Amino acid sequence: MKKYAQILADMEHKIASGHYRAGQRVPSVREAAQQYGVSPGTIVKAYAELETRHAIYSIPQSGYYVVDQAGGEKRGGEHGAIDFSSSSPDAGLFPHQDFQHCLNKAFEIYGRQLFNYGDLAVTDILRRTLASHLADSQVFAKAERIMLTAGIQHALGILTLMPFPNGKTEILVEQPSYNLYLRFLEAERLPVSWIMRTSGGIDLDELEAKFRSGRIKFFYTMSRFHNPLGTTLSGKEREAVAKLAGKYDVYVVEDDYMADLGEVKGFEPIFAHDRTSHVIYLKSFSKIIFPGLRLGAAVLPEPLIDTFRHYSRFAETSVLSQAVLDVYIKNGMYARHRRGMYKQYAARNQRLHEALRKQDPEHWIEAPSASSGLYTHFRLPRTVNLERLVRRLAERKVAVTSGKPYYLSDCRDRDKFLRISVSRADPNRIEEGIRAIVEEIGHCGR
Structure with a gap:
C-alpha cells in the first residue's frame, strides 16, 4: 500500500475510533509529515482527501479539525446553519439509484475484469x-x-x-x-x-x-x-x-x-x-x-x-x-443528470442574486452576476474586519469562507472578499443568509 493511502486509512481509523474527537485539532501539516516520515506535500494531499470526505475541515491560520459527524446532517435543516461555505455538491442531488444500476450493469458487462x-x-x-x-x-x-x-x-x-x-x-x-x-x-x-x-x-x-x-x-x-x-x-x-x-x-x-x-x-x-x-x-x-x-x-x-x-x-x-x-x-444517465444538476444550481444562483439586490440596497457588496456553477464572491468594503465578520456570522449559524486562503502566503495585494457557495445552501433560506451577511457588514465596519 502506498504511504499516502496508509496515512489516509490511519487518519480515518483514528477519527472513527475516537482518537481524534469531533472539533479536535489534528496534527499540523508539518507535525504530521514528521510523524509519518513523508513530505509535507503528501500530508496536504491526504488532508485534502479527508476534507473531500467531510472527515475534517480547515480554519485559516489555525489548522485542521475533525467534523462533527453526528450533527453533519442538521446543517441544512430548519435550525441548522445556512451553508454558504461547502465546496462539495449537495449529496441530496446525487443519482444514487442510477449509480447502483450502473454498478450492477458494470459487473454484468465486465465481470472478472473488474x-x-x-x-x-x-x-x-x-x-x-x-x-x-x-x-x-x-x-x-x-x-x-x-x-x-x-x-x-x-x-x-x-x-x-x-x-x-x-x-x-x-x-x-x-x-x-x-x-x-x-x-x-x-x-x-x-x-x-x-x-x-x-x-x-x-x-x-x-x-x-x-x-x-x-x-x-x-x-x-x-x-x-x-x-x-x-x-x-x-x-x-x-x-x-x-x-x-x-x-x-x-x-x-x-x-x-x-x-x-x-x-x-x-x-x-x-x-x-x-x-x-x-x-x-x-x-x-x-x-x-x-x-x-x-x-x-x-x-x-x-x-x-x-x-x-x-x-x-x-x-x-x-x-x-x-x-x-x-x-x-x-x-445517457450522465447527460440527463447533468441537466438536472445545472437547473438546481442555476435556480439557487438566481435566488442568491435576487436576495442580494433586495437586502443590500446600499451596494456594500460587489458581486459578479453568475447564473451557473457553484461559486461567486462578495467583494467587501476595505474597512470591514474580515475575521470578525466570519466569526460573527458563524455565531449566527451562517457559514461563509474567507477569501484569504485563496492567495499565496507572500501575496500582499489581496482583495477582501467572501467566497460564497450555493452547493449546499437551502434555497428557502438563501435570503435569510444574505440578510445576515449584510447586517453583519454593518457591524464590522464599511
Missing part, C-alpha cells in the same frame, strides 16, 4: 468513451492522449513535479486561485509567480510579460467558474492565452473542473484554441457524480504523455470506478 489490478482493457474502453464525451465540450482529442487520474488534484500533483519539454521550472498561478493547490506548491517549496485575476479577468499585457521572461513552465488557470471568484474568462482572453502559450513556449494547465455544472452552449475552452500543443485540459467527474468516485481526465499534448505515465505509474485509478463511469455515460 477484479484485475489495472486492467488495461477497461481503461482503453473508457478512454474511447471519453474522447467522444469531451468533444461535446469542444475538446477534440484522440483516446491515446487522455490520461485517467484520481481526480484533478492527482493530475496537478503529477504535472507540477514532472519535467516539461520547455526545460522551465517556475509555475504561474492566478491570485486568488484554488487554495489546496496553492498549499501544495508552498509545501513542496517550488518556484511560483502570480498574476492577479479579478471579476474583469486578467491583464493580457502582464501575462505576455510573464511568459516572455523565459521562466514559466506552465500557467495554471480555471477558464470558467473560477474557484473562488466564480467568474469566466472572456472568449478574447481564452484565445489570447492559447496564442501566447505557443508564442513563448509556455504550457497552460486548464482546470475545467466545473464544466458540467454550467451552461456549455457556445463555450470554447482555451484547449479549443490551441494550435501548438501547449494546452493541457483537466476534467473532473467528482462534482457531477460522487466525490468518492475519484476519477478525472487529463488531455495531454503528445510530448508529455510518456513522462506523465512514468510519474503516475504507481497511482492507478480504480478499474471499478472506470467501468461504472463508462456505463453511466453510454446509457
Whole structure:
C-alpha cells in the first residue's frame, strides 16, 4: 500500500475510533509529515482527501479539525446553519439509484475484469468513451492522449513535479486561485509567480510579460467558474492565452473542473484554441457524480504523455470506478443528470442574486452576476474586519469562507472578499443568509 493511502486509512481509523474527537485539532501539516516520515506535500494531499470526505475541515491560520459527524446532517435543516461555505455538491442531488444500476450493469458487462489490478482493457474502453464525451465540450482529442487520474488534484500533483519539454521550472498561478493547490506548491517549496485575476479577468499585457521572461513552465488557470471568484474568462482572453502559450513556449494547465455544472452552449475552452500543443485540459467527474468516485481526465499534448505515465505509474485509478463511469455515460444517465444538476444550481444562483439586490440596497457588496456553477464572491468594503465578520456570522449559524486562503502566503495585494457557495445552501433560506451577511457588514465596519 502506498504511504499516502496508509496515512489516509490511519487518519480515518483514528477519527472513527475516537482518537481524534469531533472539533479536535489534528496534527499540523508539518507535525504530521514528521510523524509519518513523508513530505509535507503528501500530508496536504491526504488532508485534502479527508476534507473531500467531510472527515475534517480547515480554519485559516489555525489548522485542521475533525467534523462533527453526528450533527453533519442538521446543517441544512430548519435550525441548522445556512451553508454558504461547502465546496462539495449537495449529496441530496446525487443519482444514487442510477449509480447502483450502473454498478450492477458494470459487473454484468465486465465481470472478472473488474477484479484485475489495472486492467488495461477497461481503461482503453473508457478512454474511447471519453474522447467522444469531451468533444461535446469542444475538446477534440484522440483516446491515446487522455490520461485517467484520481481526480484533478492527482493530475496537478503529477504535472507540477514532472519535467516539461520547455526545460522551465517556475509555475504561474492566478491570485486568488484554488487554495489546496496553492498549499501544495508552498509545501513542496517550488518556484511560483502570480498574476492577479479579478471579476474583469486578467491583464493580457502582464501575462505576455510573464511568459516572455523565459521562466514559466506552465500557467495554471480555471477558464470558467473560477474557484473562488466564480467568474469566466472572456472568449478574447481564452484565445489570447492559447496564442501566447505557443508564442513563448509556455504550457497552460486548464482546470475545467466545473464544466458540467454550467451552461456549455457556445463555450470554447482555451484547449479549443490551441494550435501548438501547449494546452493541457483537466476534467473532473467528482462534482457531477460522487466525490468518492475519484476519477478525472487529463488531455495531454503528445510530448508529455510518456513522462506523465512514468510519474503516475504507481497511482492507478480504480478499474471499478472506470467501468461504472463508462456505463453511466453510454446509457445517457450522465447527460440527463447533468441537466438536472445545472437547473438546481442555476435556480439557487438566481435566488442568491435576487436576495442580494433586495437586502443590500446600499451596494456594500460587489458581486459578479453568475447564473451557473457553484461559486461567486462578495467583494467587501476595505474597512470591514474580515475575521470578525466570519466569526460573527458563524455565531449566527451562517457559514461563509474567507477569501484569504485563496492567495499565496507572500501575496500582499489581496482583495477582501467572501467566497460564497450555493452547493449546499437551502434555497428557502438563501435570503435569510444574505440578510445576515449584510447586517453583519454593518457591524464590522464599511
